[in-house]
Structures are given as structure tokens and as C-alpha cells.
Amino acid sequence: MHCLVVDDDAEIRTSLTTYLQGFGWQVSAAADGQVMRQLLAQARPDVIVLDLMLPGEDGLALLRWLGTQADAPPVLMLTARGDTMSRVVGLELGADDYLAKPFEPRELVARLQALVRRSNKGASVQDDTRLLRFGRWRFDRLTRQLISPDEVGVALSSAEFRLLAAFVQRPGRVLSRDQLIELTRAPGVEVNDRSIDLAVSRLRAKLGDTAREPSVIRTVRGEGYLFDAEVAPC
């Protein structure tokens, strides 16, 4: 696995390189956008760690440039702030994930692995559309909330968000609990059968679905769950 680190702080570059190499990765490091472009021309890394605050061309400008490149690797953005605004800004501009400084090194590794795994599996890591529509509901994937038919924002927990994000990408398909566990795995939390069932019942409650006659998330006995709604971007 090959990771490219772009950060203007020399010591962060070197220790991050050492740390990631400890996992048997190949790591290259760039201090600014110019070096980053040179390195990208030489070899395509599997993933890029990009600092938001860079002298000269900043992280957002580089992110935009990467967006114009064909077959650009997934990007994890290092931001200064860990709040929702940063996430919205970072993800909206095309980062695939983000982490606030100072981060837990283990978490960085877990996120990078997840990014690479997802990008190897299928086409795009992050679907560009922020708002999806199913039935009379809308799903805002940046602010992580549902918008009800009468325009009320209904917040989702992380578990519900991961579950719904997995469902809307596979509408009309039966997903087993094991598949859902795999799809909703996140660093730092344990996902199991029980947590999947809990998240499903919470989601149903928020969607106004009853367990007896669910119309959106159906239970397929002995097999798993099925997201029974047409999903369209809006």
C-alpha cells in the first residue's frame, strides 16, 4: 500500500512517514503542492493525506485540482477543526474523509485502510450527491439528517447514518446482517447483529415506519433487510 503525505510541517511529515512505514506501507511525503504534483507524476499512491493549511496553494485548492484529474486517489483531509462545518466544507469540496488535528494515529490508519478498501472495491469512494430522495423523504448525507415530508430535520445517529448510507446505495436488494455489519463498520465502534437491529428499529421509528408493517425497511425473514424505496438524487 502506498500513501502520499502532504503537510508543510517537517516533523509531522517525518514521524507520520515512520509511523505509517511501521505498518509495512510505502510512504512518500511532500511539503507543498508543487512537490505533490511531481510525486503524483511518478507514481499513483493508493491514498493521499492532505493538510488543509498549506503555504502557497492550500489544501482546498489542491483538492480541487485533484478533482479534475482522471483516476485520482482518495483523499483524507487533515483539518484544523473537528466540527461539522469542517466536515461539510471538506466533504463538499471532494475530500473522501477528514480528520481533525491532532488526531489519534491509530484512527488515521484505520480511516486510510477503510478508504483504500472502499476505493478498491468499487468505483467512487464518495458519491457526489449530497441530497437523496426516497419516497417523500430526503436524506442529507453531509449534515447527516433526514428531512421529513413536512420539512422537519430529523437527526441521525452515526450508526443510523452508516446504515441508511449503506441502504440507499443498494435499494431493492436484500442485505444480510453480516453484509450490513461489513458495510457499516467504523473505526472505534463495535458493530454486531444487535447493534444492526437496534439501528434498524431506530431508523424505522424516525421514518414513521412500524415494525409490524414496515414500508421502507422491510424484514426478509431468515435473510436480512431490504430497503424498499426508489432512491434518486435531488
Place this chain on the structure above:
Amino acid sequence: MLKRLKSWDGLGLRLFLLMWAALALSHLAAWSLVLQAMHGPSAARPGPPPLHAEGGFGPGAPSHDGFDSAGPPPMRTSAAGPSGGGGPGAAMPRHMPTFPSLPPSLPLTSSLIDYGVRLVVIALAAWWGSRWLAGPVRRLVSAARELTPALAQGRPAPTLSEDDGTREVREAASVFNRMAAELSGQFEERGLMIAAISHDLRTPLTRMRLRLETGEVEAKVRERCIEDLREMNRLVESVIEVFRPAEVAEPQRVDLSALAQSAVDDLAETGANVSFAGPPAVVRADPVALRRVVDNLVGNALRYAGNARVRVELSAGVTRLVVEDDGPGIPEAELERVRQPFRRVEGSRNRDTGGTGLGLYIAQQLVRRQGAALVLSNRSEGGLRAEVVF
């Protein structure tokens, strides 16, 4: 020219002119009315009605020396002179008052009209004059009251008009404006500086965190250092939060219960002892800020009590978000104090609790921005109750 005139426009001059005009007007009005009442409009003129040398209508009646300069026009003759006990009196009708004698009595109705008219005219004048005094003071009070929250929330400081009112009012307005501008400038500068320092601390914190992973550090030392780094980072986050200019977000209709439930579920996922109960309730708020409020209040409860129960209550048009815990609560005397920045319950400033002292302050700021109120109280069973009242 206008400027020269304005420089004369002091409160003293205004009040002087007002009193003088009020007195003149009240005499004139009383005289003509009494005249009408006594003799009818067509009656022969018996001379001016008597003047009461002592008005008795408060300090505004400058008639102590008997020489009533504000008397009705017919009186403005030498006959009313201060020495008028002798000669001139003879030339006048007999009931003409002369100093220092009391005026001859009028018929009761005329007396009442006379007093009533003066009362009304002078009351009107006093009301008008008090507006010159009270209006600017009220504006000053409300601007001063608005100043603190404006500074705290990073809004522009209130200003007073420097063109209206008397000289004193204009001066006060200009001094207040200068003071407010200086205060808000200093406040902003200080906030920017602190935010910048906090922000720049992130790079060395990141470096240290990575060094702890890559360098040769004893496991036990590493663990403690990591804990310290986390604590420092929490402080940095909170400080940035406090001093960052407020992000103005459009309030939207939010399901408060879904939001609280999500916050609780996220914490429960990490193994925290939290629970939620409540009916669906829609409020107008910024969901991001509201989520931070819930996180802060629940985080506070978990830190000091180890557990938290979150409820949403609906009663009589009021929506309440209640966070309760079974901890030690807060001494009554300190309930107000803990909402201030960097204030914590005495003796709790230790590593175990690890709070920054900003959680409740930030929560309160955000709650206010949503147009709601944060109420803290101790539960009779023990433990703290924090309520967000919409």
C-alpha cells in the same frame, strides 16, 4: 450657523424655556377661562382676574418674589411692581392682588378652573421636559445592556445617535460610542489572538502525539502523555469555540427528540451510561448548534456524575430538553457562577474530571443564540438538572 445653534442646545436652556413658556401659557389659559366662566364671553371686562402669587405647583413656578414675570399680558404694567402696596393699587380695581397680600378669593368654580388649567398645562410641560431627560437615559441604558451580550457573541456593539437631543445627550452618545468601539476592538483583538494561539497549538500537539508513537517511550509514560495531550486538545477546541466569530446559521425546523436520541445513541455506542425518553417535538433551531448543546450538557453530566438521563417534555406550548444526572450537583451559591467561562465548581479543577470549564458557558451561549434559555438546578433527590427551555 446650525452648529452654533446646536452648541447652545443644552438641557438647562431647554428646561428654562419650557418652564417659562409653561408658566406664561398657564397664566394666559387660566385667566381667559376664568374670565369666561365668571362673566361670560360678552360680559364687560372687569380687569384681569387675580393672580395667585403662590402657584404651589412644584419648583417650576418662579413666583417667589411676587414679581411674576410670566403673568398674563394685562398684568405687565408697572402696577405689579414689587413695591406695589400703595399708589398703583389705588388706580386699579379693588380686588387687584398686591404683594404680599393674598389674592382675594374667587368663587369656588373659578378657583377650581384656575387651578385645574394650571395643573394641566404644567403637567404637560413636565411630561415633555421629562422626555428630554428620560428618553436619552433609557436609550443609554438599553445600549449599555446590549453591549455585554454583543461583545460576548461577537456582534457589532450598539451605537447611539450623535446628532439628536441636547448637547449633553449628544456628548454622552459620542463618549458611549467611542467606549463601545474601543471595547469591541479590544475584545475582538484578544479573541483573535487567543484563537490564533489555540490554533497554532495544534501543530505541536500533533507532532507530540506522533512522536509518542514513533519514539522510544515507556508504555506507561506514553499513556499519561497521551491523556495530557487529549486534555490540552479539549481546551484548545473549547477556546476556539468560544472566541470564533459566531457562525450565523439559518434556523430550521428540527425534531428535538430525534436529535437528542441521536446524540445519546452515539454516546451509548462508546459505552456511556446514557438514556433518552420523550415524545417527538419540533423546535426552530440550528441543528449543528443544538447538537453541540446536547453533547456539552450530556458530556458534563457524564464527567461529573458518570451517568445522564435525557428527556424531552412538552407542556403548555413550552418544549423542554432536560438532562439529569445522579452526581453531586452544584452548590446553590455557584449555580450562576458555573455558566461563566473557565469557572468550575470549587475544588473540581483536577485531572480526573478533566473539564475545561467552558462546556456550560458554550452551551449557554449557543442556547441563547437559539432564542432559548438554559436553566440549571439541583434535583431534590441529588444530582444536577439542566434544562433548555424553548
